[in-house]
Amino acid sequence: MSCMRPGGRWRAFDNGRGGEGNRAPSARTPPCGGRPAKHPVQRGLQKGEAGYPVRQLVNLPPAPAIAYATVRTCRRTTSDTVERKDSRWSLAADARTLREENARMTVRVDGKHIALFATPDGILACNNRCPHEGYPLAEGTLDNGCWLTCHWHNWKFNLKDGANLYGGDRLRVYPVEVRDGRIWVDTADEPPEEKRARVRRDLHAALEDNDYFRIARELGRLAAIDGDAALAVADAIEWSAERFEFGWTHAYAGAADWLALHDERQGQDAKLTCVLEAVGHIADDALRQPRYAFDSGSEPYDEDAFVAAVEDEDVARASRIARGGLHLGGFDALDRGLVRAVLSHYSGFGHSLIYVDKARSLCRRLGDA
Ligand code: FES
Incomplete structure (x- = not known):
């Protein structure tokens, strides 16, 4: 399936990731600390080759047999939250309750929907929403403690650090402490500027x-x-x-x-x-374009010199003078010289003139930075 993009390019909806449907993770998945078997993309398979995943866009397979309702959700009040510098510990559940709930449950604490897992490496907590398309991760499959497979498109996350096996979006995981049989989760968000x-x-x-x-x-x-x-x-x-x-x-x-x-x-x-x-x-x-070594210098702006440099096709000098103009007064300082230069020729079937007009719009909307 594909769609038309601006500029006339066609692109497939399938981004090549996570297209293995609802298949349960491989039995070859190694114990916690190792890595599950590689995704076909990582094994170098090309689209169309046997074994390459095909994303089901229509008639998605039914949700996994485990019903969401079987994962119990508890709601805690804000009085169960203790705030300290850089941390915000919230009481999430009793450890015994987690054991009774098949070693996994979801809790709502501090406005967050968190999945808890009792694993051989201790209790681990993560955002219950998959960072891909939001599927409830409490219904995923956990391999030997740390690799959690989302049942919707088979993305795999390390519950200890949130790493995504296929690269890309990470899973938010939460620090956990068990005190006197009670599970506490640090729900502190990173400061907005860091985020x-x-x-x-x-x-x-x-x-x-x-x-x-x-x-x-x-x-x-x-x-x-x-x-x-x-x-x-x-x-x-x-x-x-x-x-x-x-x-x-x-x-x-x-x-x-x-x-x-x-x-x-x-x-x-x-x-x-x-x-x-x-x-x-x-x-x-x-995509796949190299970085071009544009001249990074600057010269005092002179409109006639700029137009002459363009006429001479002296790209380096025109760039330096243009940069001088930007330093002097932003796009407005350059505007008339650019229009003079592009109106001298009907270049690119008028594209040059259109681009100057669009550059003006962009600079006014976004600033000259
Ligand atoms: S992998 Fe797609 S929603 Fe989780």
Whole structure:
């Protein structure tokens, strides 16, 4: 299954990860501390080869036999929470109750839905929502204590540190302490600035992989922190700027229009879609592009000298003068010189002129930074 992307590219919905359906994890999975058998992608299989996973997009197989209701959920009150510097210990459950509940249960503490597992390595806790598409992880399969397989698309997480066996989205795990037979979980969130920095790093990793669905998830996480993910477009432009040999592609031009649409639309879903299309197109165009060694110098801005450098096709000098203009007064300082340069020729069937117009829109919307 595929869809048309801006710029006319076709892409498959299947991102090549986690497509093994609801199959239970392999019996070859080694004890805790080892790693389960490799995913077919890691074994170097190509799409279409025997053994390569095919993601079921339609007629998804039924949910696993274990009913969600069989995992008991307990709710604790905020009076069971003790806050200390950098930690927030919340009483989650009695250890005996966990044993009675088949060594797994879910609890709601401090506004979080947490899955608890009694394992040979002690009690481990994680977010009950799979970071992929939110399936309840308390219903997953636990191999010898630490590798938890989500039953929806077979992603595997290390319950000790949250690592994702296939790379990509990590699972949030919580520190656990058992005191006097009672299970306490540290539910402290990282400070917003640290969380934002981490999500931005994860977004960059998703851009590197051109993983459209992970980009969507990371943008959603940014929106949850900041209320809006529009500034991620500036982030993606900065990330990609050295990868476009000619400075621009339709992705940047499209980003200006997606941001205009974003500002018109109401509702977080619609806004997020606009940002996703802008950022996703940038990642698509930057895929496998090397970093070009653009001249990083700067010269005092002179409009005539800039237009002459463009006319001479002296890219290095034009870049240096343009940078001087940006330092002087942002895009506004450059605007007239750029328009003069592009109107001198009907270059690229008018693309140059369109790109100047879109650059103006982007700089006004995102700032010149
Ligand atoms: S692997 Fe897809 S929801 Fe968990």
